[in-house]
Amino acid sequence: MQYPPEHFAIVNALFREGRFLLEGEAAFLALREQREFYQRFFHESFRLQLVLTADYALLTSNRDKDPLARSICIFLAVFCYELDQEDSNLLEKLSFGIFSISQWEERFEQSSFNNVLEATDKLRNADQRAKFYLELARRSLIDRLDDDHFRFTPAHRYFLEFARDLNVREMMNKA
């Protein structure tokens, strides 16, 4: 039996490293072409679901508690809230903007949601946040341009979708 090309890279990224595969990577293209095979492959082998959109792919594992996912949500929520204070286009800024970690440290310190950050293990202080950025880069959620600057990869939309769904649910609850 013949394995699809880039098989190792696909399994390595999605399964071993647990990171997002992004549009533009050779493995992503191969994955998209063999979409059905991999959906079955990951389900039959590990009972994991493959999420594949136009610009990112991800294996989801249904753990009850995932501190990293929660930390990312809190981080992005505070980040978006602060970013919205500027008179700029939020979603475009998220997609294309380049952010300085040191500048954002200041903003986090001053944020009215700082107490939420402090209550989150992975985000509670600058040191922890520095590790958190490393983790984000490892998961391909951000692109680190140098020690201080980063940019979000298209994978951040996965969490924006989550926010939109949540918004819909909240509205339905209130209605």
Next chain:
Amino acid sequence: MILRAEPRQVMRFVEDNFEILRDLYQVQLKEHLIPAEAFQAITRHRGDIVTRRLFAYKILREMGDDYRMTEQVGNYLGFLTQEFKPMLPEQLRRYHGSIQDLYGLLNVHQQMDEVTHALRLERLYDEIQSFLDNVTNNTHTLLKRTQQLKINRRQLSYAERLREAKQLIGHYIDPLTNIIDLNHENSIASLLQRIGRDVNLDRLGTHAPAVQDRYEQLDQLLRLVNGHLLRETDVIRRELTPLIDRIQRESEVLGGFLAFLERPFLLPTPELGQRHKLQIFGDQTQADLRMYVEQFIKATRRPRIRLGEGPAAAVVPVFQRAAYRKKLDAALPLSDFFGWCEETMAGVDTADRERYLLSLISLLFSDSERYALTFFPDYHSFPVEGFTYRLPRVEVVGRKSSPNR
């Protein structure tokens, strides 16, 4: 009728008091009427004469306790300040009826006197022009409103922004798109297109010069309609809809995140990938590994060498191969090899006899080319330590060709 002033005088008044009029106009835009209190507030610092003239020149009208600006003045101010109340699509749609009616009138009576004919064409022209103006005003007002919503000067919450964006889309933008959609059968745009085609043919008939003129004008206007409406559709498609989509998406995202931050540790989070390191080691591995390694530890354990005084190790005399070879060569030819062995080994310990015997035999066989052997069937015994070999008589003759060493 304005009895007390010339038009030019009224214009001068408008110019001198433009700020008041603009403020009044804006109040009316927002509140529909100008409430008495607002009126008082705006005109507080002005003399009586100004307020009186506002009424004398029929710029304002009393409506019960409140006031309202005369329609035409309001339109003019709106035009000057480019601020309009967007027309409801229902209001715009009424043009469908009026334009169709006016056009119908042209065709009902074939025998129209030329004055009526010209008048009707003129009115049709006015109506179409008014429609186009209103559409333009509407798109621009909507665009402006949307941009304001985007900048969020009014500090609306995400939910309010979302609601307003939805309202703009539902009440204004979508219906407006339908009205000016050229592909839509019942849209005003396609009605105008049909009229345009007919007018283009009608104007070729014979008409009185006045009527002919009107036809030409109408024809020209209708030719422009398409381009004009396309431009408006473009604004809607390229700017308005994406902008409002963005506001909607943005508000949804922010609203969602804000809802999340209200209960950040309780709400479920999205599922994320997990790192799966390859498990080379399992629970059993350590025990297995120990067993595996231990076999080598045992195998490589060497006998210990004790340094120091102990019972002297037995000295094993080395078999002197070269010396015995010489002895053998000197004794050649031998009629009985083992007999010779017996003699040679006379001084050897019983414990070493076997070793010596085997070594002597190996002299013969390690270099078999040098010796020719003949075996005879008569045996004799050869005792070594513990047991006795029965050995045949072997005759050994040295070979001539072999070099003598």
